[in-house]
Amino acid sequence: MIADFRVIFERDPAARNWLEVLFCYPGLQAIMLHRVAHSLYKQGMPFLPRLISHLARFFTGIEIHPGAQIGTGVFIDHGMGVVIGETAEVGDYSLIYQGVTLGGTGKESGKRHPTLGKNVVVGAGAKVLGNLNIGNSVRIGAGSVVLRDVPSDCTVVGIPGRIIYQSGVKVNPLEHGNLPDSEAKVIRLLLDRIEALEKQVEALQEDKLKQRELVVSGISKLTASSDHDESHSCYIKDKEIEEFLGGTM
Template identity: 65%
Template sequence: MNTFKQFTNEETSVWDKPQEPSLSRNLLNTIKADFEAIFAKDPSARSWFEVLTCYPGFQALLVYRIAHIFHQCQFYWLARFISYLARWLTCIEIHPGAKLGRGIFIDHGMGVVIGETAIIGDDVLIYQGVTLGGTGKQQGKRHPTLGNNVIVGAGAKVLGDIFIGDNTRIGAGSVTLCSVDNDCTVVGIPGRIVRRSGQKVDPLAHSQIPDPVADQIESLIQRIEQLEKPQQISDLQWTPFSVNSSQLAQFREKA
């Protein structure tokens, strides 16, 4: 299993990169693993024929596997053209230069973008609208690396040459710009870690992802209620009174 290490503040933080998926894996076995991942993670999958004909995520991965071979053989234009056809058919863009592991499932898939230098481990689940992109125009490694058993929620953006540890869950709609350790949950914009459970996450338990925005709103409401209580008490204790003109004149004479 891939490991990440983070040293104390007294030392320089060092991240052990996940090993890149082997490029020598048998193509058919890899496609079979992608196929089996759908039945393992999607309860609505009923038959192999339905998966082959109605799952754009699987179709995009299938075409990517072929385009990636051409890219390795330095037929770059042909690889990009094959990738372009897949994008036109599935609305999913996977650069043929990206390195993807086995057992990957792109659910729904609409709007998914995976950049050229992205690396994805095994058994990764990606939902619609996800971007694994870069943050600049620099050459070399500029896209994220995802470990094994990672889940990336709908609409999430993971940007830059960062590392996402094994069994980590990226919440829907979040924007992750920094590396994340194993077994974490990341939510928000910018993304921040809100849970370090140390346990493998359930890929279908999206309703259990913490909502830090809702928590902050709840905290503010409680604070406002606490501040209003003393004011209510003082309003009850205050008793209005009136002074007539004769009483005011007597007071002035004494003064």
């Protein structure tokens, strides 16, 4: 509990004094109550752990099942709407923002909730669903939906979650909203590709038009070099067609 208390001053610049943190931080209150409920849950007590969890949810807006395993120094920032399932495991010094769900995907029994490694950051509104393994030092972007395992030292964004950074990229755990938009990047690449294809089509159309002009020019020269009788004959035929159409040609 001391580590849970100290980590707030390390990660929240708004934390000013211990009294304010103790009485005004629902994330800390929810974790402290969960520690008690989890201890009773492991002893096999049937009702009291769930009651404590329910009361914690009522007062803090954070629902943590008594069976969930929460590591040392876990910080739930703001925390309203956070849901952590029965078989979920959260590693040491992880950071969870409001609206996060560590949930299951069905009514299966056994391990059905995700396992988070150490120093994981889960952005606001993110959903991690199913029996997944999330490695150490993983960042999950705000609003992402993670449905697959994620190796350590990666950054995941999108619906469904996609890995955009691999190992070796240094990131600030507090900047969970400062992530690239992978979908916008793909759309921009597609637009660039369409523009390039349009230019190719325009170039082909211009070449075709030039070829047509050359053909027309060649036909005109051949017509000009023909004798006068053929030209006159063609003219007579045109007159006959015009008369046949009643002078409307």
